[in-house]
Amino acid sequence: MDKAKKFIVSHAPFWHNGNSVNERYYHIMIAALPAVLLGIKQYGIPAVGVVALSVSSAILWELAMNYLTHRPITIADGNAALIGLLFAMAVPATMPWWAVLTGTFICVVIGKHIFGGIGSNAFNPVVLAVAMVMVSWKDLFDFDGALLNYDLDMVMAYPLAAVKHFGVGAIESFSTADLLLGRQSGGIGATFGLGLILGGIYLIIRGFIRWEISVSFLLGVFLTAWIFNLAAPDRFAGPTFHLLTGYTLIGAFFLATEDSSSPVNFIPMLIYGAAGGVLTVLIRNIGAHVDGVVYAILTINLVNPLLDKIRPKAVGKVV
Amino acid sequence: MIRKSFFGFVKPRIEYALLSDQHLNIVEIPDPKSINLLVDGPFNPGEATLLKEGDTVKTGQKLAPSTEKDAYAISPVTGTVTSISSYAGDFGKFYTAVSIDVSDQEEFDDQFETACVETTLPVARNYLTQLPGKLPLNFFNDSEKPINTIVIYGGDNDLLVTTNQYIVKSRTDDLKHGIRILNQISDVDHIIMAIPGEFLQGYGHIGAEVKNVPIEYPAANPFMIMKDTLGRIVPAGRQSEDLGVCFITAEAVAALGSAFQNGQIPVSKLMTVVGKNGDQQLVSARIGTPISHIFDTLGITLSEKDRIILGGPMTGASVWSEDYPVMPDTSALMVQDKEMIPYVSDYPCINCGECIRICPVYIPINMLVRFLEAGHYEEAADQYDLYSCIECGLCSFVCPSKIPIFQFIRLAKYELGRVNSAEEAHG
């Protein structure tokens, strides 16, 4: 028997279509790159610093957790790097180093690992971290104050703050083209509307995010903003403005679609996305906060497990 | 291997192979020097036996190693029994392995020829359950679960396999005769011939109602044929036989026809052999032929760490030895180069939803795997539809975490089955 060849014995199916977790996360990062690059072009070295620190610290937190929990090393799967990148995209280029480290700590250690690791996190780790940093150090996310020292070739007011405090009249200076091309202040990778849309479409076509969520989220934003705008055009900005400002696009394509904290069944995905969009505009227009995306996403994350119970009955199920 | 398309948001469409002219030439595998037969049930050396080492056997002779069990094999060759031993298969199944040295002079056994003047169920049961393609005669004449419909499927339920399509195309007369005999011995009048794809012409006279089955995987799965072609849904955990529908392969029906027509039990098995680069070749070999002999004849070389699969890529079973014999229900043999073997991992489910999109019976697999991985089989069955699974393997095929979901499902069903039968036994 010694000479007999040894064959690999395993179980069906013997084919795999090549999907992989790494592929998924690396492609999401690639799709986010245009928006990040524009942010770097606008804000220069400080933006490079924030992005680099955020990505590398997220990876190091992940590595630390791997060692602490005696699990296999998972930094190569790209998830930690993606988390770091998304966190950097949401924050202003002037974010101090300790806040970046705290943010990625919350993302990776609290948001991801304490909830049970990849696939088990109830909330999107990045959104959770942004919300916590925002609550703890309010000024860091006051884009007008944070970006005070920048004088780029554009209107340097944070559009959502402008409309909130001064009404629709204050935003006439923003054209749709400006918003699409990133000529607005905001998070490092959150302002380049066109880049985010193209990245999102790429991810949808490739099947790396679930289109149902993005599309219903954007529709939710659009319709709610439209109704508000119809009711009081001088107080509430129109739908296009809401689609292209703040975290709407990064939220619709990169944050609300996070795998583990969002539903996988068709109807729940639509409800989840639409609810996120509606809540976003409600908070912006009549809530206490300037932008509503972060709290809207945390809320829909919270109801996700309930929503995902709405699913087609399995064939043959005996009730 | 089928890869994911660039357009990942559309549900992949995976199709069964359709028989084309390139498959039509069959390679006849010459008889090997020795063959192995696996008979159901373990071999207990103490038990009274009808068969011993040194016995000479003839082609078509019924070999029942144990006087206490009904299980038997039909000797596919003439020769001498060289060994009888026990063999352990998958999932706790045991067999009695009988090896026979093949002699040059072939002689045919005539017991069946004498018996087959009567076309009855007992005669068929006594000789023909191990026909090529396997004839599930145990379902008939069961007063608790009467069978009222027979579905003969003229295709195969796995990708790349064209064995039964070939039978339908080339052995219409045997099939027709087989259908008549099936009708006589089973007393079932409603016989459906299900054929893959659109080729419905030319079967009007076959003696069965002809229906076509879509070619998109897994439409040929018996549960899917029940649902889409017969319009009947098999309740979770049940089999089609519980609803009075029995599935038989076209090959077995053709073999049944030929057996009664010629008074000789057919002993050659038709198989689709899939080579390392995915090319298909139909071959005919005696049942019991070691698969290495088939690979040698076809010039397929195997190296260390390659994989040998009995059956197709989605639902087959891999074996660890190239001495494994061709079984009555081996419809395909596949070899996979070690470079081509996808690995599985213990990476957790990331909740991506790919499996949900592809599962034909809407099982919440993203939830199910969490319970299966933790070994909570009861909850998996009660809340997450474990028993609705029709075992198509598509979920594992697409899972980016490469979780062996399908294996988890089979294991869970097996474990639950063991627990339940133990509970029944102990009241």
Ligand code: SF4
């Ligand atoms: S094997 Fe997977 S995809 Fe196929 S029916 Fe079962 S759970 Fe669904």
Ligand code: SF4
């Ligand atoms: S395909 Fe795999 S990783 Fe994705 S939801 Fe299903 S089991 Fe989880």
